[in-house]
Amino acid sequence: MEKQQLEALLKEMSLEEKVGQLFQIIGYYYVEEGKKFITGPDSGLNLSDENGALTGSVLGLQGAELSKKIQKEYMEHQPHHIPLLFMMDVIHGMKTIFPAPLAQAATFEPELTKEGSEIAAKEATAAGLHVAFSPMADLVRDPRWGRVVESFGEDPYLSSCFVKAQVEGFQGSDMKAPGKICACVKHFAGYGGAEAGRDYNTVSMDSHTFQEFYLKGYQAGIDAGAGMVMTSFNTIDGIPASTNHHLMRDILRGELGFDGVLISDFAAIKETIAHGYSENGEKAAENALRAGVDIDMMTTTYLDHVADLIQKGVLKEELLDESVMRILELKNRLGLFENPYKDADEEKEKELFLCQEHRKTARKAAVRSFVLLKNDGILPVDTEKKIAFIGPYTDRKEMLSSWAITGDAKDSVTIREAAEEVFASDRTVYLQGCPVLTPGFGTAQLRLEVEEEPSEEECRQMKEKALKAAAEADLVIMPLGEHFKESGEAASKANIEIPEIQLELLEEVVRVNPNVAVVLFNGRPLDLRKVSRLAKAILEVWLPGTEGGHAIIDVLTGKINPSGKLPMSFPYCVGQVPVYYNAYSTGRSDFKGCTDHFRSRYLDIPNEPLYPFGYGLSYTEFEISAPELTEDTLSADGSLEASVTVTNKGTRQGTETLQLYIQDVFASVVRPVKELKGFRKVTLEPGESRRETFRIDETMLRFLRGDGTVGSEPGTFRVWIGNSSVGKEFEEFTLL
Template sequence: MSHNTYYDKHALARAKDLLADMTLSEKLGQLNQFSGEDGHISDHLRANIQSGNVSSVINEVDASVVNELQRIAVEESRLGIPLLIGRDVIHGFTTVFPIPLGQAATWCEQTIEQGARIAACEAASQGVNWTFAPMIDITRDPRWGRIAESLGEDPFLCARLGRAMVTGFQGTDLQDATSIAACAKHFAGYGYSESGRDYHFANISENELRNTVFPPFKMAADAGVATFMTSFSDLNGVPASGNKWLMDDVLRKEWGFKGFIVSDWASIEDLSVHGLTENNAQSAQLAANAGVDMEMVSRCYAQNIPALLEAGTVRHSDIDAMVTRILYLKFALGLFENPYTDSSKFPERANLEHLEAAKQAAIKSCVLLKNDAHVLPINTRLTNHIAVIGPLADDKYEQLGTWIFDGDERYSITCAEAMRAKVGNNGHIHYAKGLDTSRTFSNEGFQEAIEAAQQSEVVIMVLGEESILSGEAHCRSNIDLPGAQSDLLDEIVALGKPVVLVVMAGRPLTIGAETDKVDAVLYAWHPGTMGGSAIADLLCGDAMPSGKLPVTFPRAVGQIPLYYSQKMSGRPVTQESFVHQNDIPIRAAQTSLGMASNHLDVHFSPLYPFGFGLSYANLQYSEVMLSSQQMSAHEPLNVSVDISNESDFDTDEIVQLYIRDLVASTTRPIKELKGFRRVHVKAKSKVNVSFEITEDLLGFYGQHNTRITEAGKFYVWIATDSASGEYKEFSLVK
């Protein structure tokens, strides 16, 4: 959605006209969001809506109840101001798409936009007009449960995928019945929470904020996202919901954001828990003066702002501005003209078109991490007996993932179901659960699993973590496979059959030991409603793996944070300087170990790098070609590469462009993603892929935290992942 489509003068004029008719009580009512009551409207909620004390209701998704809430607001309150109906529509509604981290593995803006568009349509059919997505926090810590809800570790990728999600939710016209307002969250720094724990604190330099954390939010603001949400976390000593620098100085004044800001759930009240304020009155004062327009669920504003206005510690003009921004969105959504929802005018939820879109998204999201001896794809015409084993192999609910309040597991197709349909009457699927859940430690089901494997020519193990183990407040200190899953895998591997490991999880797991034992690994994240169908198509060669990792996989938790765009350090480790502790001679001299930046007990490389993902095709990249060795502001540089497919498989490849600024006034990352493109490469053919490098693409925030570009030398790669390819050198001339 374009910036101009959202911010029109007519809607602003209407909002200001309405503001002029409002009492102070009615103004303050527009700052309040109430929680829904699960299909019930209590006398308390009804009375508050009638009195004009409610601006928004969160978590009510029954269209008839929502219509009644709107009727009370429109017909029984003095001014008839309709309600914003908020819901966490994160990766689908009734039709569930892969978790956002899985969607990020598609590296496909069109796929993500389509998924958000379908989710918006389904949610709008039930009266929802506002979603709390996309979550565009950059995170480098897979212990954090909310990494599942993120778009990965890289600001360039996250910014573009987040923009696609905003466009999908909001469409080209917010007044379209199928459009809902989006919310960029969490501003800012939540993904850096220490120890990967929710509601915690983050210490991030302003330079890091501007170069890494802010870019996705800036792009969302430029794309016309309707709202922002504050972070739960403490940022550099000032929790976000009371952080005037974040909300007013950066977001409003510097970026020109004109939408409204909502707190996260009770995060204004939590300011006193953090120790920033003494009580709820102080919390309300700080949040209001910071520019937080609407309070989610807690009542600090409602109970304290009248006294704060009387004392002069909050200004009437600021309250008027806050209310105007909220009213503006209601006018922009067309709620004053169309407050009610007629569900019969919407497409059926989870219809065939929606389910097919979810399947294609899941296919693109799965990442092939290993395929030794070309075990995959499985030829179902020649393979008559296939074992499908694991606690997640036939669980309709768990494959949906975190944050799926409205997902309907009845529509889910599991891996076991899809494989049965795939082989039909030509073969046999031997299914065994092996473990009751992913967390089970009992080996009671092992023997059944062993017998299923013994009868089979190839074994598909579907392991990972249940959906409850990721998401908000579901952080883990140990990100190995939980329960006795590794023990079960050992028992199956010992039989000597080819073993394919399919992992369903809400985060990268430390699965190095497991991947070493098996023949092939397909990382499926939590793939959503149609996950089983997508996995079966991929395993059997009816679809081609094309996903790429949007986040680095560590070998061990102790490596965290581990990400591809780290800086060089003064003494970078190399393969030659690395020494493992097991190889250190007894009584070795203290300074005999290379003196490099590494851990002694684990290799410095990741298990799998950012951008990694295999295909069944054999793709070869040629040498990178430059249009010139020098570029200037007026003459962009063209870089290109030929990609040859030497196999018999047609495939999609996600081609990635990286640069490195060799010398700068502040140290720069060893690599930075600056472009990507999904291209189709037919069997036995070649394609040319090119990118344009502009001066702006080489810019960064320097010592004074202003955006600059500097002359000098750069490396450039076009590669299949962040750890591959040979660089070419060019210079930017000023």
């Protein structure tokens, strides 16, 4: 449709019809089968057939046959035959599930995420979907927050690279094209800064931190052309995001330049009443529409009140028209007026879902996301040795995240299934050892959602068999970690160790056989002090997705050398949280060897995390020279180059991730001790050296200055190039 045709359509629509476009309903109000996809509290809606016929979009339905059936029936009853939008949480894969987003960030390869998102879009659109509620652009510094698993970590630059890649992978250059889906950047804004890491909690931060760190990921998604943005549940400056006029009108649509559809999160508009901000549903509807929120997800707040507010003169119909036009424009960008079914195709579903090509890419992404945290020489595994796999993830298919709601765990390859393709059966045993969760752990809801708990006697027998096998083995590989329901929405935790029953199993196994390598499953940074003390090797595999088992065996056996790097700092203990590498200096910063008592430090633990941002080992050893600069000054319109020589000093081919960090030493506001400004993966054969160069220009030095403007300031800058955020040798230059 042309613009003038959309405008003509808008003029013809009744007031009730317009309001209906702003209402999103969950799919089970159309078909019972949709109930399993609900992702929030059931609001107990009672809809008339008339209201159901005017709904603008549907949440949580999938399947080509079903979506086409609903679209056809809906358009027959819709007064102007306007098509529905079908939306779904497609977070890290549709049916072929890729590593969780936090794990994808550990690859330091945004192009892999773009490739995975292209695959997810193909599968999702074949199933009749038009919008994916992804990427999550929330910056996260607190691992207690469960939704860290959906994020790309603690660094605004790294996160922005991955947000951009996911939007580009979903949408391409034209959403109308086959296999492309609309991306939805979420949750605007600051959702990852929830106080105490508790989901849905208040966000309270100074405006400088908010703009300098937290807004950058959203900006990257908007700059990449994302067609939709989702509001967050939290407050900003004391006002709930979904009714925050300044946040949505001035910042999102003004400063960040977003002109697409703004959708609330699940029931977020109605929940402003519970916040104590909106007095009632009528006020919530008024506040949210004034703020520019176009779609009310899963409440009737708009449906019940917007028409009355307009008829009473409280709101102007032009305000409603703005939102309706944005929704119509999105449907038009997707090509739905010409083809309301878009790519929904039963045969394509069969062809694409979990096909070998998609599985191969998922396996590659998983392999490159794994981070070797520790290795005292026992990895890679010698397959000629007697090996005991002991731990609850040994033969467990639940390697997806709690947000892989469109995937199916039965399609996953377990460690045991993959290992049996490689390891001799007469030298290898596979035992669970203990359940994933300590019996009785967690909320009643969590216990209802997990498998039946074994009895005390069953636990004793499992452990007894495991210890006997461990004592007889040359090497014990222990797949341990969180239950996948322990991270995700509404999964905040104060204790971020692996479950106690697994720690107890690890301790007892180490007593009978010290040669233990832990394979760690988790959706957040953990306190790994005990695991690190006990195990000789730790391979972080996150929640690796459909091909997790194959990928893990690829790395354990040395078929592929691990190359992942941490996208978030792993704290020494939860008492440090939040702990992140790009902190500000204080007037009394601590440093190694400092004997002054009156410094910013803990009495009982170190300031530094156990494993820092950017950290990750390899089966080979790399040497990186001190950085060298081509110039010691930089003009505003010029550039300089920073170079290092990287050498593979080991006996295996390996890939190192070079990371460029810069510090603005003196400025009109305090600057971080260092900031990631670039990264590059380098693959070298044994003994091979390579010179690698990064270009630095003035645009990389800009920040939110003391006067509120964005730009650089003349002065001294330090440059590090290393393999983690812990760099020692640096060079300096002066910006003129």
